[in-house]
Amino acid sequence: MSEGQGARAAQMQITQVRPHEILREHLQARSASLTLHDHASMEAVVRAVFSTLHGDLTGNETSLLAEVEELGRTIAAAKAEIAALRVDDITDSHIPSATDELDAIVAHTATATNCILEVCETLDAISAKMDGPDAVLMIDATSRIYEACSFQDITGQRINKVVMTLKTIDDKIAHILNTFSVVPPEPFSEAASDSDTGGLLNGPQLPMVAMGQSEIDKLLASFE
Amino acid sequence: MTIDKSMNILIVDDYKTMLRIIRNLLKQIEFNNVEEASDGTEALMKLRGGQFGLVISDWNMQPMTGLELLQEVRADTRLKHTPFIMITAESKAENVIAAKQAGVSNYIVKPFNAETLKEKIEKVLAHV
Numbered sequence: 001m002s003e004g005q006g007a008r009a010a011q012m013q014i015t016q017v018r019p020h021e022i023l024r025e026h027l028q029a030r031s032a033s034l035t036l037h038d039h040a041s042m043e044a045v046v047r048a049v050f051s052t053l054h055g056d057l058t059g060n061e062t063s064l065l066a067e068v069e070e071l072g073r074t075i076a077a078a079k080a081e082i083a084a085l086r087v088d089d090i091t092d093s094h095i096p097s098a099t100d101e102l103d104a105i106v107a108h109t110a111t112a113t114n115c116i117l118e119v120c121e122t123l124d125a126i127s128a129k130m131d132g133p134d135a136v137l138m139i140d141a142t143s144r145i146y147e148a149c150s151f152q153d154i155t156g157q158r159i160n161k162v163v164m165t166l167k168t169i170d171d172k173i174a175h176i177l178n179t180f181s182v183v184p185p186e187p188f189s190e191a192a193s194d195s196d197t198g199g200l201l202n203g204p205q206l207p208m209v210a211m212g213q214s215e216i217d218k219l220l221a222s223f224e
Numbered sequence: 225m226t227i228d229k230s231m232n233i234l235i236v237d238d239y240k241t242m243l244r245i246i247r248n249l250l251k252q253i254e255f256n257n258v259e260e261a262s263d264g265t266e267a268l269m270k271l272r273g274g275q276f277g278l279v280i281s282d283w284n285m286q287p288m289t290g291l292e293l294l295q296e297v298r299a300d301t302r303l304k305h306t307p308f309i310m311i312t313a314e315s316k317a318e319n320v321i322a323a324k325q326a327g328v329s330n331y332i333v334k335p336f337n338a339e340t341l342k343e344k345i346e347k348v349l350a351h352v
Contacts, residue, residue, distance in 0.1 A: 213333050
């Protein structure tokens with residue numbers, strides 16, 4: 001190898017190695033704060049690498065550079081689209097409004113149920129002063145109303161499950177917005193996790209999958 | 225079988241409406257001495273300070289759940305033999321098994337009817 005060829009080979013090696021070294025140094029310097037979700041950090045790293053790319057690029061390097069540029073454009077476009085959708089409205093307005101509406105449903109049904117119960121209690125008091133089959137009929141009727149009124153408890157629990165789901169969606173959206181650095185909103189509340197509820201608080205099951213009283217009786221009997 | 229209908233019954237639920245419903249249903253089957261608690265902690269305090277022949281409790285309550293209340297009752301030397309019926313919307317097999325393992329006397333799934341409540345109370349008290 002001539003002196004000129006040796007110098008050119010050495011220069012090519014430096015050109016090929018230097019970006020990796022600089023990238024490594026940059027990553028080491030920022031290792032404490034860098035995360036995969038940190039878009040700004042990734043962008044800074046890519047820019048640092050680009051700033052070191054001098055001289056002729058090989059075919060592979062050109063292709064890689066084009067892909068990285070395309071990736072950068074895709075991320076920027078995604079950020080712009082998310083911002084344009086005003087996704088933060090979901091966490092700031094839509095979900096709080098939906099949960100307030102659901103809370104209002106629970107409150108209104110509770111008021112109505114208590115009103116029905118009050119009337120039933122009056123009827124019970126009247127039936128206590130009655131004799132014969134009419135009294136039995138009256139007690140049977142109020143008994144059925146009491147049973148039906150337990151819908152309020154079940155409905156309340158079902159609505160609470162929906163509220164929890166909405167809060168989970170709210171947290172996920174806030175996380176996505178944060179990841180893409182799109183106006184990072186604060187989640188308005190913490191969603192309850194399974195560990196908060198002891199792992200066994202499943203709430204009411206949908207009728208098609210719920211165990212009925214007779215199935216529960218059989219299960220209990222299997223222990224005896 | 226004779227059931228002492230003058231016994232004190234403690235009903236535990238965080239839904240005031242549910243307490244009212246159970247109290248009225250109990251009254252219709254002539255159990256008139258009924259006390260209420262809105263969660264496991266309050267129930268445990270009442271149980272330790274009084275004399276109750278039966279506990280009817282919901283599961284899903286805070287800060288102490290019905291299951292935790294049951295475990296506390298069964299671990300308490302004075303209270304451990306108190307009949308305990310769970311009335312809950314938790315109808316998964318894992319819930320029923322957990323309650324049984326904790327020593328529940330019987331288990332009623334919501335929504336329930338007056339006949340089921342009466343039948344379970346009679347069954348539980350027959351074993352006392």
